[in-house]
Amino acid sequence: MLTIENLYKTYGDKILLNDISCMIKPNDRIGLIGVNGTGKSTFLKVIAGIDTAEKGTINHAKDYQIEYLAQEPELEPGLNVIEQIYYGEAAIMKVMREYEQVLLELQHHPENEKVQERLMEKQQQMDEHEAWEANTAAKTILTKLGITNFHKKVEELSGGQRKRIAIAKALIQPADLLILDEPTNHLDNETVDWLEKHLASYKGALMLVTHDRYFLNRVTNQIFELDKGNLYTYDGNYELFLEKKAEREALERSYEEKHRNTLRRELAWLKRGPKARGTKQKARVERVQEMRQQTFDTESRDVSFEAGSTRLGKKVIELEGIEKSYGSEQLIADFDFLVVPGDRLGIVGPNGSGKTTLLNIIVGRLAPDKGEIEIGQTVKIGYYTQGDEELDDDKRLIEYIREVAEVIHTKNGDVITAEQMLERFLFSRREQWNYIRKLSGGERRRLYLLKVLMSEPNVLLLDEPTNDLDTQTLGVLEEYLDQFPGVVITVSHDRYFLDRVVDHMLVFKENNPIEHFYGNYSEFLKWEKEAQKQYGPKPSKKSGQKPARKKKMSYNEKMEWETIEDDITELETMIENLQEQIAGAGSDTGKVQELYKEQQEIEEKLEAKMERWEELSLLAEELEIK
Known part of the structure; x- marks a missing residue:
């Protein structure tokens, strides 16, 4: 067991750890969360003995072993x-x-x-x-x-x-406590899945910081939240934490409201000056003074961003015959793709398979070996890259943001200044005059994200946006993308983020052409699992192995495949017509019930047709039938 008592740690004039006390027991699985810059990595380093606190103690047995994985290990x-x-x-x-x-x-x-x-x-x-x-x-x-x-x-x-x-x-x-600071950063999805399963059987206690909310939810049984120097502990995983945090905040707000009402009544009593013994009146005055000094931690620190984007025309991005190699290794081969308005595209695949290369080709940072790229005239690209190379350490935060815009306009027509936008991204007016070099890694990423979004793009390219951003900022980014009217193309290994943001994907696989899949990441995994069950893994095109003998599609299946899309369109049209008739039936409840029953029957037929279309399309893909 490890016990922490009254840890106190500052950075400049900022209190990171404010008399924190907690306990880590054998087999604990603790997820440490908090907004970037609150001191999560510092807390881990102090526990691991790499950094020291100004005050407080950490106690454990002499033979207690701690193993620490840094964000950027040396x-x-x-x-x-x-x-x-x-x-x-x-x-x-x-x-x-x-x-x-x-x-x-x-x-x-x-x-x-x-x-x-x-x-x-x-x-x-x-x-x-x-x-x-x-x-x-x-x-x-x-x-x-x-x-x-x-x-x-x-x-x-x-x-x-x-x-x-x-x-x-x-x-x-061998360790009694394993501390992992962002272990899933830069790992592909398959490796993250393996690590998740491996940690389930880890013998010691575990404490980790991660942005991957699926990973956090499945691995942890406790959540420690670091917020403005205070530590709040919750039993349960990330999902339970969200519920209990909402309850805690609601309780704190009710305490503050009760305190405010009591103080108001006490002040009114003193102002009216009713007769009372001197000692009693003096005690009342002292109590009021104490109540005035009491503070509550209920101020909202939500990151918020509401900005419009420039108008996007019908032509966005068209890639034709794109090829790119490095030495003898070909990453992209004869790739065609059309990006259309409203696209929400995710790009997944192993590290080094060419995902970032494709983004760099789209923005013109890299030239393809072969092929053509056409970018629409109205396209304004915002590119959030993996590295910090675009941040100048010698600039102040406000100077860095003002390079993009002094003010921005929301979709509602409101004008917001650069200072106000920085405040919305949790940088106070005083912090805005600090140099970028003073920021933590996560704060740098949050500042960089703000700069990209403030350029008011209509096509957003995001390369691993979830690395080094806290869960709160990720939630706000996801909400922003929900209302973003332009195109989003994102490379990510974060399963939760992909499920939340994208509706179709490009899948990079070693020695295979880039696949296009309609659906989010979880739907892709389910489809891939079912496909492997039914047909087995696809042979590599460069492996030299002979492909397995193809299963033939029957004559009836071929005929069905040729007409099924028309059938689906017809059923969808029938449902639309029925919905219009229901809306026009007014108060005729008998007619409405009759039409609604008919609509349900056709919807069931449509669902069956869609399931059949999925089966046939899978078979057609296996046989390379267009």
């Missing part, structure tokens, strides 16, 4: 993957590290008897420490995280691979 240069993950002086780690070193040496000198003898000695030590199972588990974790070259130097790996090694290192080390 690995030790010069070490290979195995040496990196088997770090530390724990006996089992030392034995596994030495065993792997001898094993590698034997590969280079297989005939060397001294090396063979040392290998036998290390094998015996592996037996003594019962390390074989841990060694196998470690390599399984690395493989699941996509790391297969165990003896490669860490400096030779990409940023994404280094993050995965850091995750493996944190998972493999």
Whole structure:
């Protein structure tokens, strides 16, 4: 068990931790949430012993082990993957590290008897420490995280691979408390699914910060909320937290209202000056003074954004025959796509498969090797990129935002100043004159998002918008996109965000053409699962394997496939006509009931037709029937 008592920590004139106390018990699964800049990462670092508080204590047993994964982990240069993950002086780690070193040496000198003898000695030590199972588990974790070259130097790996090694290192080390700061950032959906399942069986306590609300909901059994220096604890997962937080805030508002009414009555009593003994009157005056000084934490800190966008014409973006390669690796091959007004398009796929490359081609940052891009004359693109390269640390917040606009106009015609917009994004008037370099990583992303949205685009390109944004800001972004009249194209690994925002997707898959799917991410996963059950996985086009023998479509199925879309359109028209008749029937309840019953029958037929269309379209795709 770990206990935290009266932790106090400031940053400049900002109180991050205000006499915080809590407890972490064995097998706790704690999700730490709060608006960016409130001190979540600082709190984790203080618990992990990487940072210190100005006041307060953290108590635990002497042999209590804490393992910490930072948002941007630093690995030790010069070490290979195995040496990196088997770090530390724990006996089992030392034995596994030495065993792997001898094993590698034997590969280079297989005939060397001294090396063979040392290998036998290390094998015996592996037996003594019962390390074989841990060694196998470690390599399984690395493989699941996509790391297969165990003896490669860490400096030779990409940023994404280094993050995965850091995750493996944190998972493999024996610990009583595992602290993970944004573990799902830059991981693809498949890896996030695996990590979610792996943490379910983790033996120690777990404390994590993540923007992934599905992940947070499924992994946690407690929520710690850090808000303006105070810590609020809730039993249950993220879904229960949302309910209980609403209850807490409603209770606080009722206390404030009761306090206000009592104070008003007390002041009225004193003002009227009724006769009373001097001591009693003095006590009443003192109580009123105390009540005047009392404060309540009910001020809303909701991020809000209401801005119009410039008019978008009928022609948006057309891609024809786009191809792009890096060296011998082809990321995009002969890709055609038409973006139309109102599109809500999600782009998913493994890291390095070409998703960001496609966005950069659309905005003109990269030229395709082949193909043409046409952008409509009325298109105004807002591009939210992954990196912070567009933020100048030497600028003040207000200067950075004013570069875009001094004022913006909402869709209702209201005028909002840059200062007001910064306030709506939780940057106070005083903070607006701070330099960007003083912001936390999450605050930088929130500021950057505000700048992109303030340009009043009509086509929004979002590259991993959920990385480093807090759940509250994500919720506001989702609400903004709901009312945004333009086109949204987003690359994301966040399943909740995709389900909330997009209605069709481009799916990048290794060695396969880009697939187009109508539906959100959860619907895509369900469809893919059913397709694999029915037809098995599709063979890779570059694998050289012969495709499985195709199932033939019968004559009746072909005829049905050719006419089913017309049938669906006809049924939809019939429903529209019936709805008009119902609206025109007025107070004739008998007629309304009759028409409504007919409408329900046709809707059932339409649903059956749509299910049949889905079956036939899946079969047609397998057979490559257009």
